[in-house]
Amino acid sequence: MLEGPLPMSIGNLQQLVSATFSNNALSGPLPGEIFSLSSLSYVLDLSRNHFSSSLPSQVGGLSKLTYLYIHENNLSGMLPDALSNCQSLMELRLDGNYFNGMIPLSISTMRGLVLLNLTKNRLTGEIPQGLGLMNGLNELYLAHNDLSAQIPETLESMPSLYRLDISFNLLDGQVPAHGVFTNLTGFTFYGNGKLCGGIQELHLPSCPTKTIENSQRISRVIRNAVIPSITIIFVCFIVALGFFLLKNKLRLPSTRVAPSLTGDMYPRVSYSNLFQATNGFRTENLVGTGRYGCVYMGRMTLDKSVRNVAVKVFDLEQSGSSESFVAECKALGKIRHRNLIGVITCCSCSDFNQNDFKAIVLDFMPYGGLDKWLHPGIYASNPVKILTLMQRLSIASDIAAALDYLHNHCRPNIVHCDFKPGNILLGDDMVAHVGDFGLAKILIDPEGEQLVNSKSSIVGTIGYVPPEYGEGGQISPSADVYSFGIVLLEMFTGKEPTHPMFTEGLTLVEYAKLAYPAQVMDIIDPLLLSVEKTREDINSYMYSVTRLALACTRKRPTDRLSMSNVVAEMNKIKAHCAVEVIRECSYE
Template sequence: MLCPEQLTLGANQFMANTVQDWEFLTLLTNCTRLRTFSLQLNMLGGMLPISVANLSAQLELLYVGANEISGKIPFGIGNLVGLTQLQLANNQFTGSLPDTIGRLNSLQTLELQNNLVTGFMPSSLGNLTQLLNLYTHNNMFEGPLPTSLGSLQEIISATFSNNKFTGPLPKDIFNLSSLSDALDLSRNYFVGSLPPEVSGLTNLAHLYLSRNNLSGPLPNTLSNCQSLIELGLDDNSFDSSIPSSISNMRGLMLLNLTKNMLSGVIPKDASLGRLQELNIGLFSNNKFTGPLPKDIFNLSALSDVLDLSSNYFVGPLPPEVGGLTNLARLYLSQNNLSGPLPNALSNCQSLTELRLDDNSFDSSIPSSISSMRGLMLLNLTKNTLSGVIPRDLGLMGGLEELYLARNNLSGNIPKSLENVTSLYQLDLSFNHLDGKVPSWGVFSNASGFFFGGNLGLCGGISELHLPPCQPESVGHGLSKRHLTITLVTATAGIILGLSLMLVFFTMRKKSKARSTTIGGFQLMDDNYPRVTYAELVQGTSGFAADNLLGRGRYGSVYKCCLLLKNMMTTVAVKVFDLRQSGSSKSFQGECEALSKIRHRNLISLVTCCSSSDSNQNDFKAIVFEFMPNGSLDRWLHMDVHVSHQLQGLTLMKRLNIAVDIADAIDYLHNNCEPPIIHCDLKPSNILLNEDLVAHVGDFGLAKILSEPAAEQLINSKSTVGIRGTIGYVAPEYGEGGQVSSCGDVYSFGIVILELFTGMAPTHDMFRDGLTLQKHAENAFPGMLMQIADPVLLPTYVSNANSLQGGINTVEHGSNAIPSVMKVALSCSKHAPTERMCIKDAATAIHRIRDEYIKVIQNEGVVNAAYTARHFAETSRAAP
């Protein structure tokens, strides 16, 4: 057998299920040249044989992670004294970690996470003085952490979470100033206080102590950790108050104090208002009292969630709450708040969830709340609100859940709520409502509409079992006076009607004259066909639900058949909801942007329509080319039972899509005059044609950089909330930063990570400081195939089984994914200045895709016709 320097068997290329099958290791024991030995991400079973200890003492990298290996870690592992990287993670190792691990004094990374290792952690770990990364989370270690860990003077990151460690927190670890990335001690059984020695973590970015049995006050010395970005202290028994010195942690972005016994007033001298980088603040389930801390409402960086629920706050909701213009979720439930709801709430235009339930808010529901058009959940249950339900709530087109139960509301149920087609949960129970119940929308769903305890309601659908409504009584005759009033009123009405008709026809004529020009730019010229409202109604069957393709922030998109150039053509029509604040501006901006761009990977504008509907209300729509394969989001997150489409999005096609997106953004930034910043790049805005060629669409938030450079920097500050979508929007936008090409690059990086992992950045697992980027970084490079979209893995197996030399194809396939993700991680850096520019990113992804194509072409995997067609498309210059 040849004796290589590197032996790597990648994903699913090798299977061993018994100890005997591991005997190939004996053939390698004389390979003194062997430096790298990798068997990760296979289906290796059985026990790791003791013969592994006989491998070369010059071996530097040993990777056997992500297999099905069981049994104990061999005692002789300590013989491999040349190891710098040891990866045993994601297996089923049991027993204790052998004390001989301390002999590996060159070791820099030790990965033991996600196994079943038990017993005490050996004190010999303190001998690994070169160790940079120690990952032991998700095992069954017990007992105290050894004090010898304080000798790891080079350590950068250490995770001990989700084990059974006991005893007090290890003070020696807190003195390791080298810790700069993460220290995770969460989900264990540590007891006692947080020692003042925590002040030694002066360079640490992420500290997690969640879900332990810690108690006592938070030490003032915690404020010395001025490099902290995320601090998780939730689910313990910390008491006393928040130390005012916490305001010194100016870079803090996540603060989680949920589920403790913290008490007292959050005073001004706690200076939460100084945490200007904070975007997640979690204070729920404590014993805080006094008024709500006004300072925290002035934190413009708060963009994800502010949770002050389940405390004892008293007093009103101050008007300063209107300062939370970038916040997505605000939770104030289960307090003792009172007084009217302030109109300033309507300034919180980025809110998607607002929970004010279980308080004592009184007065009426302000109509201004209806201007929060992005709101998806509104909970006002268990207050003392009175008056009628505002009709304007029916204008909240994106509302999905509305809870108004257990108040003192009266009057009729607004019929306008029938129009909120997204509404699927409506709870109006235990109020004083009366009159007829509407029958459409959420009211047609007996399981989504709750009305119990309102004795005056009638009508509605039969499933509600309400009594029929009584017809309104009509008198048997009219008095002469009433008759006179009726005649006069009717005459005046006729005259008024004729006058209005005259005004209407005059205005309509003027409207037609100006309908082709909007905002100072020409909306359509001879190059664009003219379509009318009537044609769009006919082509969509009256904007029927069967033709609905999707809904967005400012309107709905329908499939439509139009007669264009004497040919029936299928197009997509985006109809703007002009009741939605900002929709007219979005229509104007999108038309202007689309009129300036031409590229094969950008959605094509067919025409625009700005006129009146059948009720003479303003009507605005944009007509695009139709994309039969829908959005990339639908392909990545569709029902797993739709197997034929899932199998269609292969690695090759994903690489092509990544190239398409990169080319589109590169064109907007570098080849379009003037340059355009998209500002809302995400999978739902990336559409696929019949050949799965990607087209970037939805330019409603786009920024055209037509201003002089100096003026542009001034005007690019966001003043209306986050410019983009949570999860994809660049961090600097949430902090009021400038709109720039770096923001699009960040979104591009997130989209590419989602494309190859199949996981959205808003997935439930991404909380407590974990993000999609960190998830990928933690797996990089050795574990990336484990977090890759599982749909991709069968492609490797089938290629390997069907080809001579197929292992090379598989190996290159598994290399392509880390290469692409490396580009994506470089694009999604937190600091804009650290991100790769889009031109370099596009070049890199082109190279990765082309190298992969060469391999599979050589092995006859790719159909020649498909390859020729795709290269013809990619080489075609944009008009």
């Protein structure tokens, strides 16, 4: 119920990213100071108030803004050309005001615009032809104005436009018959009494024929000028089409495999949806990079609520990326477990430039990858707290449970094939989730004897792959067990398997063997010691953890523990630690 004007001092909030003032009783002119805040990058919502006067030219200062909502106010005057400086805008709503004059042609240069709503104003003149050149525009609302002349034919060649409302204007002439104009639910034209033609289902009157003299004049023009031009354009089109088809034939596989994430349980999302959710895949939203692409943080409306998501975008120029996308979709479509990354849906379509686009939408993990927590010195730009003994044991128990589920409790069984700290993500309450199934292999039979695409020499990440893979051995669940053992040692020693100290035959496993059983405290992560009170208590846990890790990393696959046994051992160690923590808290 806020009243009165917005204070000019709002321009002092130099770090403001999002500002929402909607549904109040604010009045007076819009302060130009709020439009000078270059930090505004998400949303500025001034809708449903009583602001008056014009839209100041300072609006062009919102060059980073994604959503601008000023609908349902009392603004008037002409729309400023400075709007075109807002090149990051995806949605612009100015409906329900008293803007007059013509629609600025400069708006058509806003290439990222997905939604433009100018409904219920007093706009006059023609609909600019340039609006039809905005390839990414999905929704265009121009109803209840005083727009005149014919509908621009350029609008029918917009592949992205699926909603067009031009009703209750003064438009006349021929209605185009292609594109959005064939969509009976997406195209609204009521209240324009002089429109004619279009597809038959619109039930508009036929357009009047021209006089014979005009027809002859037009025929001469066509014969003398247009036909040669069309011939040249047609030849150029055929040549360009040939190059385009050849390029795509070389770039894309001949057979497109449909992902497994289909059905009603997975929401359908478009490139436009993900573009909006990630603020145009901005660098500020980038949370990680991998072998086959990048991961962006986004915000999407799902199940009528807004939530954070992770959008994994595949770099299709990278060899093996498309295959990784298909493999990950197949694997994620078969699994459900509290310690596996939650999949929301996938997207396989074209971007605004008609290039192939593939992405998977996942639950967002607020605490990021485990690797950043184990080696904070490497990621100094993103400092984190040091993991305690109990936190490390809980994470180890979580990821063991995830692998046990993949190996023994989902049908068909799955081998992860790329188990490492970078693929272990920490969610709410520091619960660990295993992700990145781009290299996962699905077992053909329950016993795990035969595998799909079982070539093992290139699967996994150096340092975490088992020794048998270097000898061309068969992919099997025991390989994941080996990787788990390496990760367990890394969690408690603070040493990566590719640490520079491991040379001349010394490996992380051999490093642990040399210390086990008597000197395990000599190899413990110094960071862990810095947050725990007594070395004596840690010693027994370090002994148990090292023993378990060495049992997982035995050279022969058949000598290693199964993941079900690993889970049992981890639960024992974790439970014992939990009891000690409770006793210590009770004593204090």
